[in-house]
Amino acid sequence: MTLVKIREVLDGCCDGKKVAVRGWVYRKREGKTMIFLLIRDSTGVIQCTVRKDSAAWSEAERLTIESSLTLEGTVKSDPRAPGGYEIVAEAISIIGLAELFPITKDKSEQFIRDVRHLWLRSRRMNLIMKIRANVLGFTREFFKSQDFTEVSPPMFISAAVEGGSTLFGLKYFDQDLYLTQSSQLYLEILIYSLEKVYCIAPSFRAEKSRTIRHLTEYWHIEGEWPFADMHDLMRFEEELLAYICQQTADKCKKQLEELGADVTKLSSVKTPFPRITYTEAVERLAKKGSALKWGDDFGYDDEKALAEEFNKPFFIYDYPAAVKAFYCKTYREHPEIAMSVDMLVPRIGEISTGGVREDDKDTLIRRIREMGLKEEDYDWYLDLRRYGTVPHVGFGLGLERLLTWMLDLENIIDAIPFPRTTRRFYP
Numbered sequence: 090m091t092l093v094k095i096r097e098v099l100d101g102c103c104d105g106k107k108v109a110v111r112g113w114v115y116r117k118r119e120g121k122t123m124i125f126l127l128i129r130d131s132t133g134v135i136q137c138t139v140r141k142d143s144a145a146w147s148e149a150e151r152l153t154i155e156s157s158l159t160l161e162g163t164v165k166s167d168p169r170a171p172g173g174y175e176i177v178a179e180a181i182s183i184i185g186l187a188e189l190f191p192i193t194k195d196k197s198e199q200f201i202r203d204v205r206h207l208w209l210r211s212r213r214m215n216l217i218m219k220i221r222a223n224v225l226g227f228t229r230e231f232f233k234s235q236d237f238t239e240v241s242p243p244m245f246i247s248a249a250v251e252g253g254s255t256l257f258g259l260k261y262f263d264q265d266l267y268l269t270q271s272s273q274l275y276l277e278i279l280i281y282s283l284e285k286v287y288c289i290a291p292s293f294r295a296e297k298s299r300t301i302r303h304l305t306e307y308w309h310i311e312g313e314w315p316f317a318d319m320h321d322l323m324r325f326e327e328e329l330l331a332y333i334c335q336q337t338a339d340k341c342k343k344q345l346e347e348l349g350a351d352v353t354k355l356s357s358v359k360t361p362f363p364r365i366t367y368t369e370a371v372e373r374l375a376k377k378g379s380a381l382k383w384g385d386d387f388g389y390d391d392e393k394a395l396a397e398e399f400n401k402p403f404f405i406y407d408y409p410a411a412v413k414a415f416y417c418k419t420y421r422e423h424p425e426i427a428m429s430v431d432m433l434v435p436r437i438g439e440i441s442t443g444g445v446r447e448d449d450k451d452t453l454i455r456r457i458r459e460m461g462l463k464e465e466d467y468d469w470y471l472d473l474r475r476y477g478t479v480p481h482v483g484f485g486l487g488l489e490r491l492l493t494w495m496l497d498l499e500n501i502i503d504a505i506p507f508p509r510t511t512r513r514f515y516p
């Protein structure tokens with residue numbers, strides 16, 4: 090008897106063979122002479138049948154949903170079985186008999202969110218988490234192919250990156266510190282040693298927004314490199330996104346289909362992406378009846394309206410400096426415009442922000458003061474402009490926003506196993 094993973098049975102490698110599978114009871118249906126079990130492991134779900142005259146019958150009768158077990162039997166191809174194969178059970182050994190499992194079909198969305206630790210066993214969450222892991226893998230592959238070095242920035246920080254309103258403060262022994270909102274400033278330090286760097290790390294935002302695209306803790310894919318301009322940046326970002334989407338469509342096709350996601354949407358992501366300036370975006374919105382004026386920041390509804398027109402990923406660049414962070418470089422002849430770029434996708438709006446960083450010490454000091462920040466908090470950051478300053482660019486892409494779009498998820502909370510929002514932090 091060989092111990093196999095369920096995927097191997099479903100792939101047709103075990104037809105007619107005696108096998109053992111180890112997993113959990115996903116569903117159970119009891120008839121007078123036959124018990125149907127759906128058994129799941131990390132790789133899939135297989136139908137198992139237990140006949141009344143089999144030695145496995147008495148154990149099968151005791152089995153409850155989510156009990157763990159080892160089941161031995163013979164694999165049989167059967168077009169009626171989901172996946173085309175079933176195991177005719179000969180022996181069952183119960184490992185952990187489950188108490189009455191609280192998740193049943195009639196349970197509300199609210200309840201399912203409250204028992205996240207159990208809901209993560211669902212087929213849906215299993216598929217999402219696997220695709221998420223693959224997306225992280227493709228991201229690393231792409232950065233590596235472009236000679237980037239992966240680095241590990243700190244999560245405890247002493248000054249804001251993205252403005253004070255979304256900072257989480259904490260007591261660090263007897264000091265006041267914060268949780269990082271972005272690793273950008275630390276990546277900027279590292280370019281002076283490693284040049285092209287990236288990280289995939291958590292970012293924290295004390296954001297009260299209750300939308301389908303906000304978490305208080307999310308995973309941030311951030312890249313930074315020297316001797317590059319806005320066009321290099323946009324080219325890099327679109328190539329990264331196209332690579333991730335195409336690899337996912339190709340390598341995760343089965344999982345995407347089972348999840349009901351649109352594979353063609355992903356395989357058709359091709360470079361170059363459309364690019365419009367902020368000014369053009371404001372004009373487009375005005376044509377749709379929006380009252381937004383030049384200088385205002387876009388809200389979620391504006392972004393969605395713009396994204397509807399393109400129906401695929403696109404860029405908006407050259408934003409008003411006043412709505413962007415202190416580190417954004419501005420045009421010498423147009424100091425009111427920042428060399429900043431957002432990538433947007435349908436339904437979600439912005440999934441990444443990036444730009445050229447201010448590399449002139451005096452201009453940076455002026456921007457820090459104008460934004461009401463304390464110069465002394467950024468002394469080390471100013472050192473980077475004191476000692477061998479270089480033009481450089483970078484961006485941050487929110488992993489969960491990306492997945493929400495890629496997998497057509499209704500809400501960002503399903504893109505991460507343990508979502509943190511204003512109201513959710515359990516377990």
Ligand code: AMO
Pocket residue numbers: 250251270271272273294296302303304305307309439440441442443444483484485486487488489490
């Ligand atoms: P920004 O603040 O725009 O820019 O964040 C970059 C990207 O992070 C994601 N994101 C979020 N995802 C989930 N929940 C949130 N609350 C949330 N907030 C942001 C989005 C967003 O596009 N340092 C700059 C980027 C740069 O210029 O390099 C930054 O953090 O996908």
